[in-house]
Amino acid sequence: MKEKFIVKVIDLAKREKKYSDEEIAVMRYALEGIYLTFTKILVITIIAALLGLFKEYILFVLIYTPIRSVSFGWHANTTKECWIVSILAFILIPYTCSIVVMNNIVKIILLAFTILMFALYSPADTKKRPIVNKKRRLTFKILSLTICLIYTCYSMSTSNLVSNLMVASLLYQSLLISPFIYKITHQEFNNFKAYNLNE
Numbered sequence: 425m426k427e428k429f430i431v432k433v434i435d436l437a438k439r440e441k442k443y444s445d446e447e448i449a450v451m452r453y454a455l456e457g458i459y460l461t462f463t464k465i466l467v468i469t470i471i472a473a474l475l476g477l478f479k480e481y482i483l484f485v486l487i488y489t490p491i492r493s494v495s496f497g498w499h500a501n502t503t504k505e506c507w508i509v510s511i512l513a514f515i516l517i518p519y520t521c522s523i524v525v526m527n528n529i530v531k532i533i534l535l536a537f538t539i540l541m542f543a544l545y546s547p548a549d550t551k552k553r554p555i556v557n558k559k560r561r562l563t564f565k566i567l568s569l570t571i572c573l574i575y576t577c578y579s580m581s582t583s584n585l586v587s588n589l590m591v592a593s594l595l596y597q598s599l600l601i602s603p604f605i606y607k608i609t610h611q612e613f614n615n616f617k618a619y620n621l622n623e
Contacts, residue, residue: 480518497600521588548601
């Protein structure tokens with residue numbers, strides 16, 4: 425199914441313009457990412473709905489996406505690993521947040537930890553997508569810390585599902601930008617350091 429989708433889109437693109445082998449390889453890579461993302465979202469959404477977690481799941485996606493999009497972080501080594509991690513995270517986290525009550529002491533400890541993690545490690549790049557520009561890294565760090573502080577302020581001011589999901593999203597993303605997750609999955613951390621570029 426995936427291959428048919430990719431071939432059909434590339435064939436349609438070729439009708440409009442002639443592409444080099446390198447351009448087609450880039451297009452194929454992008455289309456694989458789009459296909460994987462779409463199918464993964466569709467399947468997880470169906471699972472969440474069947475388990476009665478649709479609202480919690482949608483809220484988590486809306487809360488988690490902004491912090492992920494500016495702090496980046498770890499990616500699974502294989503498609504299978506990506507599916508397993510995504511399903512577990514996007515189902516278990518919303519479920520846990522719907523039944524757990526966090527007091528302010530627990531929140532302070534968790535949020536202080538996440539702020540420290542974002543200050544130290546955000547943004548975390550990958551070997552395929554190193555963030556080599558110093559200004560971009562600084563911009564992403566400022567944006568991620570800003571979102572982190574907004575979530576922290578909201579979470580400390582109230583106690584509800586959204587508050588829990590904000591804490592959980594920061595905690596989860598803290599794990600994905602930490603050197604620990606890169607180390608145990610045998611991936612390189614701070615990939616931008618391998619590039620000797622004038623910034």
